[in-house]
Amino acid sequence: MDKLSIVIPCYNEEESIPLFFKAVEQIVIKINDLETEYWFVNDGSSDRTLHELHVLHDQYPEKVHFISFSRNFGKEAALYAGLQAANGDYVAVMDVDLQDPPEFLPKMYKLIKTDDYDCIGTRRVDRKGESKFKSFLSNQFYNIINKISQTNIISGARDYRMMTRQMVNAVLSLKEYDRFSKGIFSWVGFKTKYLEYHNVERVAGETDWSTWKLFKYAMDGIADFSQVPLSISVWLGTFSFIISIIGIIFVIIRRIVEPSSSVFGWASLVCLILLIGGLQLLCIGIVGKYIGRIYIQSKHRPIYIIKEKQ
Known part of the structure; x- marks a missing residue:
């Protein structure tokens, strides 16, 4: 039986965690011959995120696991930690706010098993619900980085994806401190297919990604993948x-x-x-x-x- 590890970075997401687990579990439990484990990564949250993870782990000790950082190291560090902890044959990366549609998981698993893909990724085809200014900056970032970098980054691509163990090991082999996962996923190569969907609002809470933080993240991406x-x-x-x-x-x-x-x-x-x-x-x-x-x-x-x- 194959094993799927789901990696979920969390930062101040006490409201979203129970909703996320319930929604995803209802989907993956229907996939035949697939064992599932969850790896939540608490990125130094200041709310009751860690408490919610303890509650969930106590209820499902064999299925739900978590890592809690000593402080906030950022989403990229949380992603890396989750990938290191995951030991499944396949690994999925998801956001806990349910902006990544869990109903895609069965289709991802089927495609990666039967169509010789190493990765099934996702991309948003619109940014409905976001400010026009933030959408404009995001679109310009993809236009610029794809013109000045040899690593092609798909416009609207999300971290939400399912990868084979081989691709995960390749990503983990890159030990750089300043990480830009969207670029790393593209740089390591492997055969990838993208599923498209329209933007989904957060199920609970507020995003921590301000325009300024997104701008700094974009500058890090440019510095990482272009000279x-x-x-x-x-x-x-x-x-x-x-x-x-x-x-x-x-x-x-x-x-x-x-x-x-x-x-x-x-x-x-x-x-x-x-x-x-x-x-x-x-x-x-x-x-x-x-x-x-x-x-x-x-x-x-x-x-x-x-x-x-x-």
């Missing part, structure tokens, strides 16, 4: 250097042709200095972003620290 920003800084530096050489030649020729002319235009000179100074700071900042990631990786700190595991 184009470094190339941009080189081209900006080269362009400003060429312009400055042209300006110097122009001043020298003008001085030769019109010896009596005086230097003028201090306001424009100040603007040019500010422009070049700004470009330098921008380029230094881009380089610093990459160096900072190297520095963090070189410390070899653990991606997460477990306080409790059952």
Whole structure:
């Protein structure tokens, strides 16, 4: 009998956990010849998430397991911890807020078993219910990263997916500290099919993903899977250097042709200095972003620290 491990990162989701388990269990229990285990990962929640996980584990000790971090390490760390703990033949990753339709699980399992796929992923075809500004930023992120990165990331792709043990092991073999799972899932390759669905509202609670957090997450993704920003800084530096050489030649020729002319235009000179100074700071900042990631990786700190595991 095959075994399916379901990995569920949780952060302040005390209301969603019982609803999630009930909804998913009603679906997976109907799948023949499939044993299921749940791995909830409490990412340093400040509410009663851990209490709800204890209650669920006490009710289903053989089926429901959880990991609780010593503090909030972020969703990527929770995902990684869950994948490490899961020991099923197949592993599914889901959000606890039920925005990932559990009714897809039987179809995922059938496709991955019979159609020679290594991964069945999902993607949203719309963002109904979200602000237009957040939707715009999200669409632009996918447009940009797919133009500047060799790793293709499907627009609207979710973390919600079912993977074979072979693909999970490949994902776990990447030990990088700053993780961007959507990119990692694509980078490791393997044959993947995407199921499409319309956006679903949260079943309970409020999302912790503000526009600013999503923006920072997007910048991390770009830094992880593209070196184009470094190339941009080189081209900006080269362009400003060429312009400055042209300006110097122009001043020298003008001085030769019109010896009596005086230097003028201090306001424009100040603007040019500010422009070049700004470009330098921008380029230094881009380089610093990459160096900072190297520095963090070189410390070899653990991606997460477990306080409790059952």
